[in-house]
Every structure is written in structure tokens, then in C-alpha cells.
Amino acid sequence: MLHEDAKGKPEATVEGFLQGQLLIAMPGIGDPRFDRSVIYVCSHSEQGAMGIIVNKPAHGLTFAELLTQVGIALEEKYLEHAGLQHAGLGGDKPILLGGPVEPGRGFVLHSRDYASSDSSLPVSDGIAMTATVDILRAMARGTGPERSLVALGYAGWAPGQLEMEIQENGWLTCKAEEDVLFSDPIELKYERALAELGIDISLLSAEAGHA
Template identity: 50%
Template sequence: MDGYLEGQCLIAMPNMGDSRFERAVVFLCAHSADGAMGIIVNKPANHISFVDLLAQLNVIDDEDDIRLPDAALKVPVHTGGPVETGRGFVLHTSDFRLKEATLVTSGDVCLTATVEILRAIARGGGPSQALLALGYAGWAPGQLEQEISNNGWLHCEADHDLIFDGDLDHKYDKAIAKLGFDPRLLSSAAGHA
């Protein structure tokens, strides 16, 4: 998909004017002429845990949380973006797929938005790495390209560490470091030669 950034990470420019995306790292699940969709991978949803969410959705009973596998207890919950914030999206490794429900975004990262993946994680049969995002980031056709040309976003190659590492406080700096320069040297002014 020449010219499209599906499977890469967007990095908010330091001068990002939208507070919802300040210092955000967004994994792009889809990007085409029809628009773009991604999950913010470095903003925690501090108001709810994965176990609380499983109980609210009746995936487990309240007393079942003591029997959950360690992997389920470690699944982080993120604020995935400002669109559909009441809906959950699981970004995960490709070692788990649900037929007709899992979107393969790149060779080794998938997105699933059904309760079945939550049940699989709760039973210990889910993916080896996963994060649950409440909401997503979305762009209309041409909108992301315009934001990039207006110096709103940088992009870098995604990897499992950048997507799934639990050190959210340093994920933005790690993404910038992948580009090999100091972000303080960036200008907020766009120019054309």
C-alpha cells in the first residue's frame, strides 16, 4: 500500500494543538484512501482495570478474578482515542485470531473488537501480548495526510516493544528516538520548496 502508513506508529508533534493527542503514539490499524483508524498505545485509562471490565461485561463473576491467569491480570487498559470511547478494541499479537472478527493490521499485530477475545484472555487462551483500548482515533479520507503535511504528526516503524511495552511514561520518547533526532529541534512551521 504505497503511501499509506498502516502498521506504523504516528507520533504527535511536540506542538500538537489537540490535548487528546498530546505526546500520543498511535498504532495505525488501517490507512487507505477511505481514511485511517488507529489506537493510542501510551495513554492509560486510569478509571478502570481489565479485571473490572471483565466483571462489568459479565465475562467473569466478581469472585472469579482470583482465578484469572497472570496474563489476564497484566492486560493494560488504554484510552485508545476520542471516537467510540465506550467500545473496546484489543490490539494483540498475531498468535491469536478469531475467524471473521480479527483484523490483521500488519504481519504480526492484529485488532479484535469482540467479547470472545476477552473470554479467551480470561481463560488463558488469548494472545501472548495484548492491550485493551477504549475508543479509537479516526480520520476521514485525506484528513490524516493533511495533518501530516501541516506538521501535526511524524511516523515510525512499529515494533512489539513500542506497542506492548508497559512503560507508558517513556513510550513517546522511545518512538521519537527511533527517528534518530532530538524533537526539540523540530519547527512547528511548515514550508514548501
Template identity: 55%
Template sequence: MDEKKSPRKTSRGRRKIAVATDDAPEQGYLDGQMLVAMPVMEDERFARSVIYICAHSAEGAMGIIVNRPAGSIDFPQLLVQLEIIDRADQIRLPEYAESMRVLKGGPVETGRGFVLHSSDFSIQNATLPIDDGICLTATLDILKAIAEGHGPKHAILALGYAGWAPGQLEHEIQDNGWLHCAADPDLIFGGDVEDKYQRALDKIGIDLAMLSNDAGHA
């Protein structure tokens, strides 16, 4: 994975989400699709990962891992750390904000936050529409909106992202590193994070046991 590739920048002057932690797709590209790691994936950072592709072009690709929890970090604590709310206000958060998952989005820029969310919420010059009602926003304004109860209906916060240099993702797919399938809101926003890998394989129609066996005899 190329860790130099950067996603499209938000407008100048907007404060990006940063924390302290240990337009329509062109034909032939995978914007708005899900990548599913093959069982033989050797890179431990991406083993059994499910990635939503936010941008893919001749310039490279950028995506968010949607099935890897960010350890003990929880959303209310993050809001306090970012000084969006006071510690005492954690008990006043909307229910969906209290339960919002924080994920490890990938190995690039792990100190930045990226919110994948439904298209019922948008910030001018900061929100990137992707596909099928899914958007990406990477400024603190969306976290403030969620904390105040008027953010998007569905959202996940990812720390970091996965990035590929020009042609790199295509090469990895040709080398059988990844499968891909259409995205759906449940695979992106569903709460059963640990089951997303199996459900993504089911969506493709792949039996993991048979796939592992075939890969071992290739």
C-alpha cells in the first residue's frame, strides 16, 4: 500500500479532523465499490479487511477500512479530546452518537479522522459525494453536527485511510490480492463489524473454506 497518496482536500480554512492516537465514477474504476481481501493477503494491515473505495482514477485510489475497530477509542471520548464537547456533556449526547463506531480506516494519516456517512447531510465545499447515497467528510463540522443531534442518519468515523499509487490497486487485483463487490449501507454502517468480512464474501457468493483451499493449491 502506498502511504503517500492523499485524498482530495477540503476547502481552505476548514479545520480537519485530527486526533492523537497510538462527482460520478469513470468507467472501469471502483469508486463506491467494496474491496474484500483474499485469504492469502500477506500484508497484516489488510488481512480479512473490507474496504469502501472513496476515489479511484488513473491517479490512484483511496479507501476506508470498515471492519476494523479502533481498539478502546470510543466516540464520546474523542469528542472530548477534540474539545467539541465538555467531559460532563457526554451523558447528553444523542443515542446514535453514543454508540457510533470508531474504526481503523487504514495505515495512512492515522491521526486524521474521516467520516463516511449517508447523503442526508452535507457541508458545502467539504463533503465529497461518492456513490449510491454515500459521502465522505473530513472536517470537525460534521462531528459537531453529530454531537448536536442534526448530523447524518448513518455514519462511521475512521482514523486513517488506505491509499494506492497509480496502477497499484489494479496490479494487486490482477495478482488475486482483492475481490470486489457492490457496496450497500449495511456493509458500511452495520454495527456487527467483526462479521462484515464473511458477509462481504457471502454477497459475492464465495465460500471462504473453498476459497482458502483453492488458494493453497494454486
């Protein structure tokens, strides 16, 4: 689950890299773990890349159940806050499968109205990532970020690997719209991300080039 410290923070942004962008899996990506995946890139530098899949639910696991597993009580203020800020999802807010690496570790992507000076990593102007239990405690109290998603695990690439996969038409890339990240129903994020590029999913083929 989420760590009590912030060890292993991703590298800082390097101009021209893909941090803060979305990756959209092409039909011919060749790895069933990433089929129809939309990935938010949290870090991308000469040392490699790290991202969170934002459209794969961990079936049978809700936010309330995750809190129970880590010994945190869901308070009434959270439910009031969630009703206003999370479309009424409350404790039923789904947990996502963030990727195949460290599937037992939790990550929260969130708006930057919440920040922990010790553990929150700014990713873009509006989005940060926190991987400590403190943010879950804040969310359970109703004092967490206005917009958030919680994921278990992440996707990682060795130096140069992601660039090669993009060149080989494994991924499309586009700007990360916050509504696609946080507001869209999970099952519609793939189509919505493609729509941001003006692509009709019914016309998408494995041979198409990258944006």
C-alpha cells in the first residue's frame, strides 16, 4: 500500500520530455497488460519514465475498502466532501490498477490544492502525485485534494524504452486534460483521450502513426 515516506521520487521534468502528458495505447501495442490503456506520465527523463494507468479499475476494491486495509476510518466529512467534489462516489470511489510494477504500492494523482512538502511531487501546473498514507488520512477526513484518483502499482520504462515504443507506433501522445483524468467515467477515458486528438476509435488501426 502507500508508503509512510517518499523514497524513490521520480526525476524532475526535463524540457521536451513527456512528463504531464497522456500515453494512449495503440491497437498493436502487443502487451495485453496495456491493451486500451491511458497512462498519465508522472516522470520522464534520461533515466527512464514512470506513469500511472488511469482507466483500469481494480475490480472489487473501493476507496472505503482500501482505507479499511490500511487502518483508516472513513469520516462523515469525507462523504460530504466527496458528494460535492467527486460526483457522489463517496466510499465507493473505485481504485485503479496503475500498472504492473509494485502492484502493492499505492499512488494518488491529485489536484495541487493539496500538497505535502515532504512527499507530494508536482507533475504539471495543475497535477501532483503523492505516494504516502498521509494523503489517504486527509482524504478520509474530507481535507484532501478536490480532485483525485488512487491507483495500485505503476508502469515503468528503462532509459530510451518509451521513446522507442512511441517511434514503433505503440503509443499516441496528447495533452492531459484534467477532466479526462478525474471526471470521465473510467470506461470512457480511452475514447475521450483519442477524441482530444480528433481520432475516431472506429477508424484507429495498428498501423496508424503517432501524434
